[in-house]
Amino acid sequence: MSDDVVLSLNKATKLYAGIPAIEGVDFDLRRGEIHALVGENGAGKSTLTKVMAGVVILTSGTMTVDGVEVLPKSPLEARHLGVAMVFQENSLVPTMTVAQNLFLGQERFYNRLRGIYIAAQQFLQSLNFDVAPTTAVGALGAAKKQMVEIARAVLHKAKVIIFDEPTATLTPEEKKYFFDLVRDLKKRGVSIVFISHALEEALLLADRITVLRDGRKVVTDDASKFDRARIVQAMVGRDLSHTLYGVRKTTMRKAGARVLTAQNLKMAPMVKNNSLSVFAGQITGVFGLVGAGRTETFKIVAGVLKRDFFYGGEVFLRDKPVRFLVPAPAVRAGVAYVTEDRKVEGFFETASIARNIYLGLMSKFPSGRALLSRREANKVGTDWIEKLKIRAIGDEARVVELSGGNQQKVVIAKSLAQEPDLIIFDEPTRGVDVGAIVEIHELINRLADEGKAVVVISSYLPEIMALSDRILVSRQGKVVEEFSALEATEEKIMYAAIH
Amino acid sequence: MIGVIREFVNRFLGRGDATIAVPPFDGALKPNQKLEEAEILFECAAPEDLATDGRAIYLADGPRLLRLDGGSATELRVFETPISALAALPGGELAVALAGREVRVFSEPAAAKPRVAFATGLSAVNALAPAPNGVLIATDGSMTRGVDDWAWDLMEHGRSGRVFMLDPRTGSSKVLANGLGYAFGCCAKGDGALVGESWRHRLIEVRRDGSRRIALPHLPVYPSRLSPASPAGYWLTAFTARTLLVEFVLREPAFRKRMMAEIEPRYWIVPRLRSGDSFKEPLQGAHIKTMGVIKPWAPPRSYGLVIRIDADGAPLYSLHSRVDGVNHGVVSAIEVNGDLIMVAKGPGRILKLPIAPLDKEFGA
Numbered sequence: 051m052s053d054d055v056v057l058s059l060n061k062a063t064k065l066y067a068g069i070p071a072i073e074g075v076d077f078d079l080r081r082g083e084i085h086a087l088v089g090e091n092g093a094g095k096s097t098l099t100k101v102m103a104g105v106v107i108l109t110s111g112t113m114t115v116d117g118v119e120v121l122p123k124s125p126l127e128a129r130h131l132g133v134a135m136v137f138q139e140n141s142l143v144p145t146m147t148v149a150q151n152l153f154l155g156q157e158r159f160y161n162r163l164r165g166i167y168i169a170a171q172q173f174l175q176s177l178n179f180d181v182a183p184t185t186a187v188g189a190l191g192a193a194k195k196q197m198v199e200i201a202r203a204v205l206h207k208a209k210v211i212i213f214d215e216p217t218a219t220l221t222p223e224e225k226k227y228f229f230d231l232v233r234d235l236k237k238r239g240v241s242i243v244f245i246s247h248a249l250e251e252a253l254l255l256a257d258r259i260t261v262l263r264d265g266r267k268v269v270t271d272d273a274s275k276f277d278r279a280r281i282v283q284a285m286v287g288r289d290l291s292h293t294l295y296g297v298r299k300t301t302m303r304k305a306g307a308r309v310l311t312a313q314n315l316k317m318a319p320m321v322k323n324n325s326l327s328v329f330a331g332q333i334t335g336v337f338g339l340v341g342a343g344r345t346e347t348f349k350i351v352a353g354v355l356k357r358d359f360f361y362g363g364e365v366f367l368r369d370k371p372v373r374f375l376v377p378a379p380a381v382r383a384g385v386a387y388v389t390e391d392r393k394v395e396g397f398f399e400t401a402s403i404a405r406n407i408y409l410g411l412m413s414k415f416p417s418g419r420a421l422l423s424r425r426e427a428n429k430v431g432t433d434w435i436e437k438l439k440i441r442a443i444g445d446e447a448r449v450v451e452l453s454g455g456n457q458q459k460v461v462i463a464k465s466l467a468q469e470p471d472l473i474i475f476d477e478p479t480r481g482v483d484v485g486a487i488v489e490i491h492e493l494i495n496r497l498a499d500e501g502k503a504v505v506v507i508s509s510y511l512p513e514i515m516a517l518s519d520r521i522l523v524s525r526q527g528k529v530v531e532e533f534s535a536l537e538a539t540e541e542k543i544m545y546a547a548i549h
Numbered sequence: 550m551i552g553v554i555r556e557f558v559n560r561f562l563g564r565g566d567a568t569i570a571v572p573p574f575d576g577a578l579k580p581n582q583k584l585e586e587a588e589i590l591f592e593c594a595a596p597e598d599l600a601t602d603g604r605a606i607y608l609a610d611g612p613r614l615l616r617l618d619g620g621s622a623t624e625l626r627v628f629e630t631p632i633s634a635l636a637a638l639p640g641g642e643l644a645v646a647l648a649g650r651e652v653r654v655f656s657e658p659a660a661a662k663p664r665v666a667f668a669t670g671l672s673a674v675n676a677l678a679p680a681p682n683g684v685l686i687a688t689d690g691s692m693t694r695g696v697d698d699w700a701w702d703l704m705e706h707g708r709s710g711r712v713f714m715l716d717p718r719t720g721s722s723k724v725l726a727n728g729l730g731y732a733f734g735c736c737a738k739g740d741g742a743l744v745g746e747s748w749r750h751r752l753i754e755v756r757r758d759g760s761r762r763i764a765l766p767h768l769p770v771y772p773s774r775l776s777p778a779s780p781a782g783y784w785l786t787a788f789t790a791r792t793l794l795v796e797f798v799l800r801e802p803a804f805r806k807r808m809m810a811e812i813e814p815r816y817w818i819v820p821r822l823r824s825g826d827s828f829k830e831p832l833q834g835a836h837i838k839t840m841g842v843i844k845p846w847a848p849p850r851s852y853g854l855v856i857r858i859d860a861d862g863a864p865l866y867s868l869h870s871r872v873d874g875v876n877h878g879v880v881s882a883i884e885v886n887g888d889l890i891m892v893a894k895g896p897g898r899i900l901k902l903p904i905a906p907l908d909k910e911f912g913a
Binding site: 302304305307308311312313314325326327329359360361362363364366369371373520522529532534 | 562563564565568569570571572573575576577579763766767793863912
């Protein structure tokens with residue numbers, strides 16, 4: 051074994067109920083290198099990193115740190131070995147402040163709160179993170195929570211830091227900060243493992259890339275020897291580069307009737323005097339940085355959030371004013387909102403696929419149903435599993451057991467079962483593998499072709515440009531620019547989103 | 550009683566009719582500067598309306614009736630009062646509305662005497678359009694205010710606009726619709742007419758039996774005259790855009806009353822056909838200029854807009870002159886030999902734009 055290898059796995063295998071999540075994986079991480087792990091959902095990336103972080107214990111195989119064979123049985127043990135992990139689902143305590151979360155587990159016998167806040171402030175500033183240390187974590191947005199997670203890992207002075215989808219919730223500017231931070235850590239000799247579905251990030255940032263498929267390692271090589279097409283091919287075993295963001299739109303659908311108009315919508319402090327329209331038979335893409343008020347605007351439309359009580363503006367659905375205080379009447383009026391946070395708002399994770407979809411259908415009935423039909427639930431479930439090609443062990447599989455892409459399909463099916471006229475997709479492919487992305491994109495296009503009014507909110511520019519017929523750019527709580535698909539360029543959109 | 554309570558609650562919470570909100574300029578109404586790129590065909594002091602019989606273009610300029618010949622104009626006649634609307638009828642006849650109070654039909658534009666005249670009950674006729682069977686459709690903006698006093702009518706929440714069907718063969722007239730929020734602009738559609746209702750910011754379809762249908766609601770502008778487009782559909786002009794400031798003033802009766810009583814009308818907070826003439830002009834709470842440059846997206850004091858709409862009233866595309874432009878207050882647009890000829894009343898210009906490139910660019 052070479053001296054510059056800080057961590058390695060040899061024939062690593064982890065079985066769940068006899069089924070391998072990873073099987074015979076050889077992996078090594080060099081000192082001061084940035085190593086990207088890519089693969090479809092269910093490829094075993096998270097399991098592999100969880101093994102390194104002591105969250106999961108290997109069924110067979112060995113792990114070494116600095117040449118010494120180890121078997122961490124908990125994250126604390128792994129941290130003592132110098133391996134820290136920033137999780138995809140953040141592990142912060144929402145009722146505690148940022149500073150308290152940073153120093154959690156490092157408390158002294160006597161803790162002076164003011165001292166913690168000052169130390170946290172200095173530390174966050176050194177990382178260029180704009181987060182107030184006195185804020186309760188529960189009050190932070192997803193991006194800032196992620197920053198706190200990253201800061202905590204850095205604070206623990208780990209020699210190996212593992213990031214699971216670190217940039218999924220970050221804005222482009224925040225991503226730049228993150229990349230700079232990672233490069234800075236590398237200079238200090240820290241080794242980085244990061245999982246990302248954004249292949250450009252892997253190509254841009256990593257020194258080496260490992261591709262996993264179906265729990266096995268396909269290839270490890272220098273990043274310079276990869277391009278996007280080669281990674282995708284290694285990930286899925288087929289060439290998807292032209293179906294996924296590859297081809298620029300040359301035609302656009304004509305607008306049908308105006309389905310939705312928001313006029314001077316206000317919801318302090320996120321939505322400020324926002325006005326926009328959505329038309330039938332078109333995909334309206336909404337791009338903006340985190341905090342631009344995109345999600346909040348459409349949550350108001352769908353009755354998930356309430357606009358300002360006084361002078362909150364107007365929402366017109368098919369030219370009639372509406373004010374949905376809860377989502378149920380919006381569903382009945384033909385509005386479906388597919389959430390960006392599927393794990394919290396999207397489904398009941400311990401319920402079956404069929405039951406989740408059936409519950410979506412139930413919300414369409416004005417006063418619910420006195421009796422629920424198991425047969426009807428199974429039929430609805432089976433129909434949608436077939437329509438959206440949801441891959442599960444069986445119809446009775448629980449949603450928690452599905453991969454990210456299939457979970458997202460369940461959330462979409464739950465909304466489409468309501469037969470809406472206006473469908474709002476909020477980050478429809480976040481944390482979804484490339485194979486499922488293609489299928490979800492095809493579905494979104496099909497809905498627009500059928501004459502539905504479709505809104506796609508996304509922070510990922512290639513996705514917005516690949517899908518949208520018209521692109522609305524949101525900044526500081528309002529739509530500031532509109533582009534047709536044919537005139538839009540990444541530069542124009544980013545300029546409008548930032549300046 | 551419930552209505553009164555609802556109105557009170559709405560006023561208190563700023564909801565329903567008391568909402569101060571303006572629809573966005575997006576989709577087919579996405580702003581551009583096409584009107585600023587238009588060729589200036591002719592300039593005059595008080596252009597008002599255009600008409601064409603397919604060969605000649607007639608222009609109303611104050612009391613003068615002109616015929617446009619390329620970039621020049623020939624004066625055909627001068628009336629005793631300003632012309633408020635024009636329409637060319639089949640067979641070479643020309644209908645002229647004078648000061649909004651009278652409609653005269655001439656057998657040919659230079660004829661000494663009118664063949665028939667309509668004067669009874671007309672107050673503010675601002676648009677005329679030919680209809681099948683030789684009849685004439687006319688919009689009368691207000692029963693209480695003259696054709697030049699539209700700002701008063703807006704501030705008084707005028708709802709006395711009417712649509713007339715005038716029959717030059719019999720000299721009879723019939724009210725097709727009344728109670729409109731300033732009827733402005735009409736065009737024959739089926740057995741009735743498509744009519745602009747400026748103060749309600751919409752187009753309505755009025756049928757011969759008196760029934761109505763909203764064809765295009767929630768416009769971010771005040772619609773004005775309409776004309777047919779080929780092969781189907783219409784050109785809709787809008788004399789200016791709505792602003793939050795005017796919407797706010799319209800919901801403050803005490804302020805409005807005092808403003809009308811004490812302020813000189815040209816400085817009222819009302820829609821304008823031109824702006825930038827005086828520093829005393831009312832401002833909306835927004836930056837009009839940055840580093841000495843007028844921001845095109847600032848809240849408009851005046852605006853220029855022509856909308857191409859399809860046969861059902863849905864917008865296809867639009868031509869704009871934004872806040873930093875000049876060609877504002879477009880009140881008339883007609884299609885002649887593949888060109889769109891427009892009246893920008895603000896600067897006193899007749900503009901010309903070829904239609905084929907527009908159709909191609911906007912995919913109409």
